[in-house]
Amino acid sequence: MKTIAELLAEQTFFQGLDQGSLDFVAGCGRNVHYSAGDRILTQGEPAHTFYLLRSGSVALSFYVPGRGGVIIDTLDGGDVLGWSWLFEPYKWQFDAEARADVAAVAFDGVCLRNKCDSDAQLGYLLVQRFAKVMLARLQSVRMRMLDIYGPGTPS
Amino acid sequence: MALALPADVRPADAMVPVPYRVVGRARETADTVTLSLEPVGSPIVTPAPGQFNMLYAFGVGEVPISISGIDAGQRVRHTVRAVGAVSQELCAAEAGAMVGVRGPFGTDWGIDSAAGGDVIVIAGGIGLAPLRPVVHELLRNRRRFRRVTVLVGARSPEELVFRGEVASWQASARITVRTTVDYATAAWKGDVGVVPTLIERVTIDPEVTTVMICGPEVMLRFTAAEVLGRGVAAERVRVSMERNVQCGVGRCGHCQLGPVLICLHGPVFPWSRVGPLLARREL
Numbered sequence: 153m154k155t156i157a158e159l160l161a162e163q164t165f166f167q168g169l170d171q172g173s174l175d176f177v178a179g180c181g182r183n184v185h186y187s188a189g190d191r192i193l194t195q196g197e198p199a200h201t202f203y204l205l206r207s208g209s210v211a212l213s214f215y216v217p218g219r220g221g222v223i224i225d226t227l228d229g230g231d232v233l234g235w236s237w238l239f240e241p242y243k244w245q246f247d248a249e250a251r252a253d254v255a256a257v258a259f260d261g262v263c264l265r266n267k268c269d270s271d272a273q274l275g276y277l278l279v280q281r282f283a284k285v286m287l288a289r290l291q292s293v294r295m296r297m298l299d300i301y302g303p304g305t306p307s
Numbered sequence: 308m309a310l311a312l313p314a315d316v317r318p319a320d321a322m323v324p325v326p327y328r329v330v331g332r333a334r335e336t337a338d339t340v341t342l343s344l345e346p347v348g349s350p351i352v353t354p355a356p357g358q359f360n361m362l363y364a365f366g367v368g369e370v371p372i373s374i375s376g377i378d379a380g381q382r383v384r385h386t387v388r389a390v391g392a393v394s395q396e397l398c399a400a401e402a403g404a405m406v407g408v409r410g411p412f413g414t415d416w417g418i419d420s421a422a423g424g425d426v427i428v429i430a431g432g433i434g435l436a437p438l439r440p441v442v443h444e445l446l447r448n449r450r451r452f453r454r455v456t457v458l459v460g461a462r463s464p465e466e467l468v469f470r471g472e473v474a475s476w477q478a479s480a481r482i483t484v485r486t487t488v489d490y491a492t493a494a495w496k497g498d499v500g501v502v503p504t505l506i507e508r509v510t511i512d513p514e515v516t517t518v519m520i521c522g523p524e525v526m527l528r529f530t531a532a533e534v535l536g537r538g539v540a541a542e543r544v545r546v547s548m549e550r551n552v553q554c555g556v557g558r559c560g561h562c563q564l565g566p567v568l569i570c571l572h573g574p575v576f577p578w579s580r581v582g583p584l585l586a587r588r589e590l
Binding site: 211212219220223224225226251296300 | 431432434460461462466487489490491492493495496498499500501502503504508522523525526529
């Protein structure tokens with residue numbers, strides 16, 4: 153069975169981290185599993201964890217009164233779930249639910265924040281990776297704002 | 308992909324609509340229908356996947372419509388979205404109605420040149436229409452190709468065209484199919500997000516992969532950028548373009564995009580040819 157550090161080394165998100173940093177981060181992680189339909193995160197609740205999905209599928213949704221849960225994104229193996237643990241007020245902004253059985257590494261956000269505070273270099277490397285994920289999701293939102301399937305579609 | 312006028316479509320004939328009868332009409336979405344057409348007399352030349360016809364709604368006008376189905380025999384299918392007077396008239400055509408057909412025009416997807424390698428088909432909105440015959444061809448000759456992946460994006464589940472058929476492609480497991488929408492409720496089992504974001508989730512062997520993309524220009528640009536970012540050469544990325552096509556035979560110039568005419572040199576182009584043109588604001 154692979155160690156958490158070995159699992160992390162296989163993931164694109166952690167590529168480029170040296171072994172020492174990987175071991176450091178892995179020390180805050182544990183393997184978790186969710187069955188399809190399980191709630192992983194709940195909007196408004198404290199955010200002290202983030203997940204690196206190894207396999208499965210997760211839906212991020214936003215509860216809209218009168219419309220119920222509106223799914224705004226779906227994540228797969230290799231994706232990172234959750235960044236509210238990095239920023240005050242450390243509360244989840246969305247719900248997250250497993251759509252298929254999920255295997256993930258869950259990281260203790262408080263542990264990681266403390267490590268990042270004491271090791272600015274590691275903190276920078278991690279924030280850089282989260283910024284890349286955020287940029288990709290921001291770009292995705294911008295494309296939706298542009299309505300890329302809108303007028304001009306070939307008919 | 309030839310850049311000359313197909314030899315079997317002579318300009319004189321190419322300007323005369325051939326009467327076709329609507330023999331079937333299937334509603335795809337709230338504003339889109341697929342018409343099945345059969346010739347009343349002599350048929351047009353059998354089209355190749357990617358080509359388009361000019362459809363004439365008698366007394367109203369003519370519009371370019373891509374071919375969404377090439378059936379055995381002489382039947383062709385066109386998927387039309389009601390966006391203007393002519394397309395509204397075509398969408399309203401019931402079985403038995405007559406339409407005029409000129410064509411087929413333009414370049415095709417060049418499916419044969421992708422044989423032996425991987426193929427990724429990417430459609431946005433009604434852009435799946437001209438790619439549907441490609442998927443049919445890939446399924447029909449599945450052994451000629453390695454991995455086949457179809458990515459389909461739409462605003463919402465209700466705006467996905469060919470929903471039942473796409474589901475059957477998924478169920479067949481002969482090809483990989485992913486559908487994505489901008490927003491959805493829990494009932495939706497596909498992906499959520501724009502179609503370019505699915506590209507990072509696809510296995511790509513850039514040296515042997517051919518990518519075929521159809522959708523609005525903005526979608527083409529984002530999607531092509533993602534594909535190029537995965538190492539696929541611009542020559543291996545093909546896109547189907549739409550501009551103001553009117554004559555269909557390269558005479559009127561309305562569909563000019565810099566040095567190319569969409570109706571004559573396209574509508575299917577390698578990205579290496581039109582990508583730089585789309586980045587020029589003056590065009």
